[in-house]
Amino acid sequence: xxxxxxxxxxxxxxxxxxxxxxxxxxxxxxxxxxxxxxxxxxxxxxxxxxxxxxxxxxxxxxxxxxxxxxxxxxxxxxxxxxxxxxxxxxxxxxxxxxxxxxxxxxxxxxxxxxxxxxxxxxxxxxxxxxxxxxxxxxxxxxxxxxxxxxxxxxxxxxxxxxxxxxxxxxxxxxxxxxxxxxxxxxxxxxxxxxxxxxxxxxxxxxxxxxxxxxxxxxxxxxxxxxxxxxxxxxxxxxxxxxxxxxxxxxxxxxxxxxxxxxxxxxxxxxxxxxxxxxxxxxxxxxxxxxxxxxxxxxxxxxxxxxxxxxxxxxxxxxxxxxxxxxxxxxxxxxxxxxxxxxxxxxxxxxxxxxxxxxxxxxxxxxxxxxxxxxxxxxxxxxxxxxxxxxxxxxxxxxxxxxxxxxxxxxxxxxxxxxxxxx
Amino acid sequence: xxxxxxxxxxxxxxxxxxxxxxxxxxxxxxxxxxxxxxxxxxxxxxxxxxxxxxxxxxxxxxxxxxxxxxxxxxxxxxxxxxxxxxxxxxxxxxxxxxxxxxxxxxxxxxxxxxxxxxxxxxxxxxxxxxxxxxxxxxxxxxxxxxxxxxxxxxxxxxxxxxxxxxxxxxxxxxxxxxxxxxxxxxxxxxxxxxxxxxxxxxxxxxxxxxxxxxxxxxxxxxxxxxxxxxxxxxxxxxxxxxxxxxxxxxxxxxxxxxxxxxxxxxxxxxxxxxxxxxxxxxxxxxxxxxxxxxxxxxxxxxxxxxxxxxxxxxxxxxxxxxxxxxxxxxxxxxxxxxxxxxxxxxxxxxxxxxxxxxxxxxxxxxxxxxxxxxxxxxxxxxxxxxxxxxxxxxxxxxxxxxxxxxxxxxxxxxxxxxxxxxxxxxxxxxxxxxxxxxxxxxxxxxxxxxxxxxxxxxxxxxxxxxxxxxxxxxxxxxxx
Numbered sequence: 001x002x003x004x005x006x007x008x009x010x011x012x013x014x015x016x017x018x019x020x021x022x023x024x025x026x027x028x029x030x031x032x033x034x035x036x037x038x039x040x041x042x043x044x045x046x047x048x049x050x051x052x053x054x055x056x057x058x059x060x061x062x063x064x065x066x067x068x069x070x071x072x073x074x075x076x077x078x079x080x081x082x083x084x085x086x087x088x089x090x091x092x093x094x095x096x097x098x099x100x101x102x103x104x105x106x107x108x109x110x111x112x113x114x115x116x117x118x119x120x121x122x123x124x125x126x127x128x129x130x131x132x133x134x135x136x137x138x139x140x141x142x143x144x145x146x147x148x149x150x151x152x153x154x155x156x157x158x159x160x161x162x163x164x165x166x167x168x169x170x171x172x173x174x175x176x177x178x179x180x181x182x183x184x185x186x187x188x189x190x191x192x193x194x195x196x197x198x199x200x201x202x203x204x205x206x207x208x209x210x211x212x213x214x215x216x217x218x219x220x221x222x223x224x225x226x227x228x229x230x231x232x233x234x235x236x237x238x239x240x241x242x243x244x245x246x247x248x249x250x251x252x253x254x255x256x257x258x259x260x261x262x263x264x265x266x267x268x269x270x271x272x273x274x275x276x277x278x279x280x281x282x283x284x285x286x287x288x289x290x291x292x293x294x295x296x297x298x299x300x301x302x303x304x305x306x307x308x309x310x311x312x313x314x315x316x317x318x319x320x321x322x323x324x325x326x327x328x329x330x331x332x333x334x335x336x337x338x339x340x341x342x343x344x345x346x347x348x349x350x351x352x353x354x355x356x357x358x359x360x361x362x363x364x365x366x367x368x369x370x371x372x373x374x375x376x377x378x379x380x381x382x383x384x385x386x387x388x389x390x391x392x393x394x395x396x397x398x399x400x401x402x403x404x405x406x407x408x409x410x411x412x413x414x415x416x417x418x419x420x421x422x
Numbered sequence: 423x424x425x426x427x428x429x430x431x432x433x434x435x436x437x438x439x440x441x442x443x444x445x446x447x448x449x450x451x452x453x454x455x456x457x458x459x460x461x462x463x464x465x466x467x468x469x470x471x472x473x474x475x476x477x478x479x480x481x482x483x484x485x486x487x488x489x490x491x492x493x494x495x496x497x498x499x500x501x502x503x504x505x506x507x508x509x510x511x512x513x514x515x516x517x518x519x520x521x522x523x524x525x526x527x528x529x530x531x532x533x534x535x536x537x538x539x540x541x542x543x544x545x546x547x548x549x550x551x552x553x554x555x556x557x558x559x560x561x562x563x564x565x566x567x568x569x570x571x572x573x574x575x576x577x578x579x580x581x582x583x584x585x586x587x588x589x590x591x592x593x594x595x596x597x598x599x600x601x602x603x604x605x606x607x608x609x610x611x612x613x614x615x616x617x618x619x620x621x622x623x624x625x626x627x628x629x630x631x632x633x634x635x636x637x638x639x640x641x642x643x644x645x646x647x648x649x650x651x652x653x654x655x656x657x658x659x660x661x662x663x664x665x666x667x668x669x670x671x672x673x674x675x676x677x678x679x680x681x682x683x684x685x686x687x688x689x690x691x692x693x694x695x696x697x698x699x700x701x702x703x704x705x706x707x708x709x710x711x712x713x714x715x716x717x718x719x720x721x722x723x724x725x726x727x728x729x730x731x732x733x734x735x736x737x738x739x740x741x742x743x744x745x746x747x748x749x750x751x752x753x754x755x756x757x758x759x760x761x762x763x764x765x766x767x768x769x770x771x772x773x774x775x776x777x778x779x780x781x782x783x784x785x786x787x788x789x790x791x792x793x794x795x796x797x798x799x800x801x802x803x804x805x806x807x808x809x810x811x812x813x814x815x816x817x818x819x820x821x822x823x824x825x826x827x828x829x830x831x832x833x834x835x836x837x838x839x840x841x842x843x844x845x846x847x848x849x850x851x852x853x854x855x856x857x858x859x860x861x862x863x864x865x866x867x868x869x870x871x872x873x874x875x876x877x878x879x880x881x882x883x884x885x886x887x888x889x890x891x892x893x894x895x896x897x898x899x900x901x902x
Contacts, residue, residue, distance in 0.1 A: 220433055220436070223429065223433070224426065224429045224430055224433050225426070227425060227429055267464055275462075275464060278455075278459045279459050279460060279462055279464065279465045279467070281448075281452065281456075281459070282452060282455070282456040282457070282458075282459035282460040283460050283465065283467050283535070285456070285460075285535075294467060295466055295467050295470055298466050298467075317448070317449070317452055320448070321445055321448075321449075324441055324444060324445055327441065328438060328441050331434055331437050331438070331441075332434065334434075335430055335431065335433070335434035338430050339427045339430050339431070344423065344426060347423070347426060347427075347430070351430050351433065354434070354437075355433060355437065358437035358440070358441075359437070359440075361441075362437070362440045362441065362444060365444055366440075366443075366444055369444065369447065369448045369451065370451070371443065371444060371447045371448075
């Protein structure tokens with residue numbers, strides 16, 4: 001019990017530092033916005049000051065309120081909220097309008113997270129939901145092909161009533177839930193067909209980055225559930241074969257690879273994004289140019305795909321490494337939760353969420369630092385994009401749900417043990 | 423469940439490995455290429471910063487100001503046009519016509535992107551316009567300005583394009599980097615980028631030429647490594663050598679050297695001997711030796727961007743291998759690299775990294791970056807270097823092909839080269855001289871290249887003359 005208290009104290013301290021960081025950062029941006037405007041308050045831009053108050057409050061709500069409702073993993077909550085708030089901060093610095101959208105999505109994300117926790121806690125039998133999610137997901141994925149619009153080369157967006165969303169972000173959740181359920185019941189055919197159908201639809205949308213994520217998560221989960229290394233390697237080889245085929249067939253894939261190999265050779269056109277990203281990272285140096293300085297907005301899609309480059313330019317490579325370490329800590333917590341789960345469905349769900357967050361982070365950061373060819377996926381929690389943020393928060397919600405069940409089980413065990421002692 | 427947990431642990435380890443790859447790759451790349459990415463002429467941050475910061479001065483090794491900032495914030499250069507145009511490829515021009523000059527490669531210092539914290543805080547409170555750091559080069563601007571005059575003073579080299587580089591073989595400091603033709607940075611917009619002779623192009627670091635017979639130093643080093651210089655290993659030079667049944671390799675002037683060993687063949691720069699030697703060495707061993715001397719290396723020097731020199735790979739015919747022994751075939755080398763080869767031999771086989779920056783000082787006078795010399799690579803053993811030093815001494819001081827570079831009062835050693843290539847259907851002959859002064863007190867190595875020399879001229883009759891003038895200057899400034 002004392003160990004738990006110590007970790008609670010450490011978590012609170014961490015949370016305090018995080019709140020202070022964001023308070024000061026937004027305060028700095030508030031000064032930047034209003035410097036030289038004199039003392040006529042009417043002309044001042046108060047948004048940053050509002051955020052300086054609101055963001056720490058949201059972090060407090062996110063980290064401290066939830067554990068009062070049910071047993072939750074505080075460290076995971078602190079990390080998630082820090083990354084979300086970092087996204088809001090970077091967006092406010094570069095494009096304030098996006099920050100407003102992002103704050104709303106952050107709020108919705110917190111609610112969605114709670115809903116996911118209740119779903120995991122509430123639903124006793126996942127048989128029916130797991131089956132139902134399959135047609136719903138496939139329908140959602142097919143929608144952009146029917147009524148969608150093209151953005152950055154991929155046809156993966158739909159819009160209705162003025163709001164737009166990316167179905168593949170939401171289908172991630174159902175993919176993990178359904179695949180985990182069928183895997184936990186050792187029914188191979190349904191999840192195989194489901195994920196294959198998802199991959200097919202994503203290919204049709206030309207959303208190769210997301211397809212890569214779906215494929216990677218399914219493959220790793222399969223290995224996790226079965227331990228069948230031979231089939232997993234076969235699957236990886238098939239994926240590699242598909243990649244080679246894609247390279248041969250599609251000009252845009254060849255272009256991506258060519259840019260990856262030498263972005264400088266075609267600076268003015270295809271290489272522009274990546275070169276701008278590399279120059280931004282290099283301009284930041286070890287300690288960064290400082291929040292509010294530099295020219296991060298010269299990087300195309302700085303708000304989503306390349307937001308990590310913006311972080312590196314402003315806060316430096318050191319901070320970029322720290323952000324990476326936070327994802328590592330997140331993966332570690334996720335794995336611990338998955339390993340503590342009692343049932344294999346919950347274990348696989350938790351591991352699936354962990355692997356997805358980890359892979360997605362690797363794929364996008366690897367892309368912007370030129371380790372692997374760039375595929376347009378978002379950086380979980382940080383990148384601009386409501387659907388993406390909400391879906392990432394839901395992933396954490398699923399993880400938290402499993403964590404809370406684990407805690408319940410532990411308490412039950414303790415109860416039984418104490419009864420036994422009587 | 424227990425197995426499941428075990429596999430989860432492995433999955434987490436797999437993800438951690440991916441993240442470790444991200445961090446290592448990122449850190450490695452930023453450490454190695456960060457400066458190059460940052461100082462790219464494409465970087466909009468540099469242009470933005472230039473408007474708020476007074477750029478630092480660029481000075482030569484003796485404190486002569488080569489570039490400073492005028493009252494109205496414009497770059498101004500040395501008052502003497504001869505000095506301005508001699509160092510322009512190194513210092514840079516206002517509109518960055520010269521790629522990777524100090525002006526752009528040292529942007530982070532010159533424009534104060536890397537100011538230290540005390541300076542930043544002082545600036546914050548004083549509120550004045552920030553000033554970038556001053557960069558002192560290792561160049562001797564007088565020598566640089568003299569080199570075009572040396573070229574002009576000899577009928578065989580006057581008016582020719584060329585490249586000359588002088589370095590200290592002990593420390594790697596570059597004393598002169600001159601590329602001809604040049605242009606005057608103060609005389610804006612007179613020449614277009616397509617100008618014949620490409621005046622904006624730094625031939626010393628960017629020009630890649632067939633190294634010709636100067637490469638025989640490396641062929642000889644390979645022979646010494648393979649133990650092929652024994653006394654009975656003599657060769658009968660009949661003036662030509664038949665290779666592949668259809669190609670004949672001759673000496674430049676069709677001389678017949680009769681019986682010769684490595685030393686004599688090196689002194690006389692005998693082509694049949696070295697092509698035969700290359701065939702006996704095999705392509706793989708010759709390439710291995712060339713790579714030990716820095717060929718095919720993607721060089722990343724701290725102060726300079728240098729094109730890599732090429733020793734071709736793949737399956738090659740006997741004729742190509744034989745020609746490689748003479749530095750022909752498709753071998754390419756930059757003048758800077760060939761200077762490094764000579765410097766490496768002088769320094770007992772250790773090639774020092776060429777350095778252009780002597781010191782970077784903040785406007786308040788504190789040192790931001792000080793010169794430090796480091797070895798670039800070890801090309802051969804001191805024993806091999808000693809043998810090659812002797813051979814190179816013969817070339818200059820014992821009636822070899824480089825005798826015109828000899829000067830009294832200095833122990834000059836070197837190697838000449840006469841290389842051929844065809845450009846747009848026209849055969850061009852390049853005259854090379856690479857060499858060094860063996861005195862410990864005058865540790866200078868140089869490379870002089872003259873493009874498109876007249877028929878009948880060689881490296882020994884053209885570039886060696888310029889080399890002699892340069893050595894004369896170095897002797898004079900050292901007061902001997």
